[in-house]
Each structure stands twice: as C-alpha cells, then as structure tokens.
Amino acid sequence: MSLLVVGSVALDTVETPFGRADDALGGSATFFSAAASLLHPVQLVGVVGDDYPTASLDFLAERGVDLAGLETAAGESFRWSGVYSYDLNSRETLETRLGVFADFSPKIPEQFRDAEWVFLGNIDPELQINVLDQVHKPRFVACDTMNLWIEIKRSRLMDLLKRVDLLMVNDSEARQLAGTHNLSKAARWIMDRGPRYLIIKKGEHGAILFTPQSTFFAPGYPLEEVFDPTGAGDAFAGGFMAHVAKCGTLDDADLRRAVVYGSVLGSFAVEAFSIERFKDLTADEIEERARHFRDMTMFELAVDASV
C-alpha cells in the first residue's frame, strides 16, 4: 500500500505577526511527508540544491519517509519567502527563487513505480503528467494545483484532470478553474471534467469533500493561536492521503474520515513554523483532535421529526 508524493522540497523564509523563520524546511513534499509519515510510510520524489541541509530531513527517514527519490542537483535549492498579514488571512510573496527546481524533471525510482497511492503536489501540470507516465498502475491519484497553472497551463491541467481521481484545491482556485463564484457549481464543473472526487479547502472555514455519492463538510479546527499558515494545505493532503492508504478503501465513510485526519494534520501544521510541530507530535494527540472534530460536528435529529 505504498504512498508516493512528488512535489517541492524548499527553504522558506516566513514572517508572521508572531515571528520570523529563515531558510526553514518547506515545500509541498516536505509538509506532506512530515504529516503523512505520522500515519503511514511515504515515498518522496523531489529535488534540492547542493546547499540543502539534507541532514535535517533525517528524522523523516527515521519514521518511514523513503528519500530515495530526493535528487540533489548542482545549484541553489528552491527558496520562497513571504510575509503574512496581521490576521494571517493573506500573504505577500517577497521572493521566489526556483534554483534547481527550474529544471526539475521528476525521476521516479524503479522501486517507487508500483506505488498504489500517489499525490502530485503543486508543480507544473506538465511534470505532474510526466510522473503519471512513470508510475505503473496506481489505485488512486490525487493532485494539487494553483492559480499560476490555471492561468498559464490550463490546457495541460485539463489533460491532467482526466487522469486523476481526486483534485484538491482551495476555494479561490476552484472558482478560478471553473469560472464561477458558486462553489457547488464549481464542484460540479470540475467533476464533469475528470476527477471522481474533489476536495475544496477553505482555510479557517474547513474543507468540503465531493464524491459521486455525497458532499461532506469538515469545519476548520478552532485554534486560539495560529502561528504560521504555511504548509497547512500540504499537511492536510498528507493526513488525507496517509489515512486513505492506511484504509486501502475508498468508501465515502473512509474518505470522510480521511478529510478529518487531513484537517487534524493541517491544524497542527499552523501551530509552529515550518514542520516543527510534526517533529514530536504523537498518535494520541492526533486521535484526540480527531475525536474533537467529531464532538464539534455531531448532532442528532429528533426521532420524531414531525414539525
């Protein structure tokens, strides 16, 4: 039941109202793996420059992240720096230096090509398709994307959508992709174009899972202290995919539970800079927060529901 992630492995410089981190571990594949590996082994494919502090990824390897697909290329690692607004709801990118990521062409190691569960982090749809050409027969492929690709690579993105089982985007991306403000309409539009499943992430407002059978709403986890929102979406993806891989099934009940685990991991991600919160996070803490999600959303209708 191997779980493969392809995405960026970066160094982030982040400024929030609560502090600043310089050249901290970041990137979609990093956040995904740090979260997912708490629930299930992960195979990572990505590229770093020869300046990357790869030893700081050792703790991931120790808990089941196979880094055989992490290529080191001559040059500078992918660096992103940004600053968040006082309410953490918006951020400004100060600098993006692609470095070795500019020439990234994912090479899936032979031993990863039988992966059953595949997550394509937010990279050029061209490369995401390239990854799908290399894996043999995955049972379930999920992908992320972003406004940039929707704008400049729409046609390739639409090709990709025909080949994935699930698209995971945030609400503004869903609206942009479908060209409608209404999320229900946007969901239908997207699912008519390939993905059998769709997750729309709404930040502090939670996430919505659309399947052919049903729609499921998970709230955002109410945190009194959000420290750094960077990576929350990728941690969500990690929690979601790891739970799916662990279950090995795609019933609505399993997918709903996976959304909850995604939400749980996403909520932990924002409690500290970078992937710090995942270093000592325990299974008990994860389960406790999952139970809290259930407690926050359950209700019973009256047995006699006559008005």
Add this chain to the structure above:
Amino acid sequence: MSLLVVGSVALDTVETPFGRADDALGGSATFFSAAASLLHPVQLVGVVGDDYPTASLDFLAERGVDLAGLETAAGESFRWSGVYSYDLNSRETLETRLGVFADFSPKIPEQFRDAEWVFLGNIDPELQINVLDQVHKPRFVACDTMNLWIEIKRSRLMDLLKRVDLLMVNDSEARQLAGTHNLSKAARWIMDRGPRYLIIKKGEHGAILFTPQSTFFAPGYPLEEVFDPTGAGDAFAGGFMAHVAKCGTLDDADLRRAVVYGSVLGSFAVEAFSIERFKDLTADEIEERARHFRDMTMFELAVDASV
C-alpha cells in the same frame, strides 16, 4: 412556551444580480416570524407607518404570528434599499429611511409579557434593554446587534449583554465587539461578559454555537442558486428560537439541533426575494433539509483508532 420577537418591520428595495424587488416585506421581525412560525407560534412587536401594506402580513397571522404588538404610527414605514455584489458576498446600502422607526419605543402588550422565549432583533440596545424591562421572567433571551451599535452604543450594548442568555452575531461583528481577529478568542471574550451562549454566523461558511460545555460547527447549506441573501440571519434566528421554544429545553443536543433548524430556515430565505420562500414552505421540506445537514456532516472514527 410563548416566543416573542421585537424588531423591525420594513419595506426593502433590493437589487441582486438576479433581479430586483421594490418595497418588498422586510425587517428583522418579519423574517424572524416568517421562518419561526413554520415551527412554533410567534408574538411580534414592532412598528410600521400608515403606508404599510399590513394585509400582506395576513398569511403570518393565519399561521400563528400574533400581531397584537404591531403598532401602526402616523408617517412613513422604515425603508431600506441596497444592492448586492455579483458574488452576493457584499452589499451596499443605497438608502435607509427610518420613518416611524426613528421614534420606535417598543410597547409589549400585557398578554406578551409572560413570554418565556424572547428574541431581540437588531435594534438600538437602549430599546432592547427597554424590552427586557417590560417582560416578566423569560426563560431565555437571545439578541442580535450590528456594527453601528458596537460603535456608537458600546456601553449600553455591554449592559445588555449582562442580561441576555445568547448573543447571535456574524463573524465580523464578533471580531469588532471583542477587538480580536481570532474567532475562538472573540467568543471567549464575549462569553466572559454575560451571554452563557453565543452563535457566530459566517454566512456561506455556516455558524458556530458556543456553550459552556462545547463548540458546535454547522456548515452553510450548499446552494447552487442564491437569489437574495437579505434576511438570512433573521430567518436563522427564527428557526433557532422556534426550535428551542418547541423543545423547551436548553441541553447542548437541543441547541445544536436548533442551530441546524436555523441554518435550514436561513438557507430557504435566500432562495427568493423577501419572505416569499416561506409562504409555501412545507414541514417536509424543512425536515428533508435538516436530514441533509446531518448527512453532510456525519462521520465515524474507526472503532480501533490506534495509529
């Protein structure tokens, strides 16, 4: 188990991307009553001018809205007109003509003073306090307010909060009142100042109920066609209060269910202009949507939740 509402009874001129309504029935007490009366009888207190088409409220009277407290004063009725943005997420007020509402001083008819369940619609906190001075011993008082009163009548509003059981506001009002962007912190701040219960409405993102025991998240109902958002909050309040009055109890389970009925009635409100959607709405439609809310939010954690 009588349910009393005090609020505005107005004429709204509304323009949305989908059309326009002129001098349509509006106002907080009107929306509240139109929604609540589908579940429970209502006693209404408000004022209209001698130009108000009171006959158009007959259908409310026929289904249990006691209009004995609806005063007709010489002069013009309260009129509001506004235009919604293309995505319906923001609106601009074009005109507010208070008319007879400017001198409104709620007079609670003797036969309403024993009301057990009281909803104070969004009016001057001075008047809301005035209402509380006239009712004898309500079991449960809920109130709404708005940014204007938070700004210019903060001190009286804080006096009011000490005397109500539940405050029902939208997220921006909660943030403004508490002076913090974080909703969890804002909730704690507000509940430290009087109300035992708090509902924060988040429009399309749903509503949150805070009680001393727990927090409950209800999603926004996913509609493909939102016609006119006016009155959704008051219809929510009507559904919520009517269910509470019908139950007669204030257990967390009852309050959660009441939030769901509030969400259901709020979601119907936006499907048509004014209170049109409530005219022929059936009990079956209400129950069906309540069940849909349950289906959209339920999930099971694994029995063996070991990671």
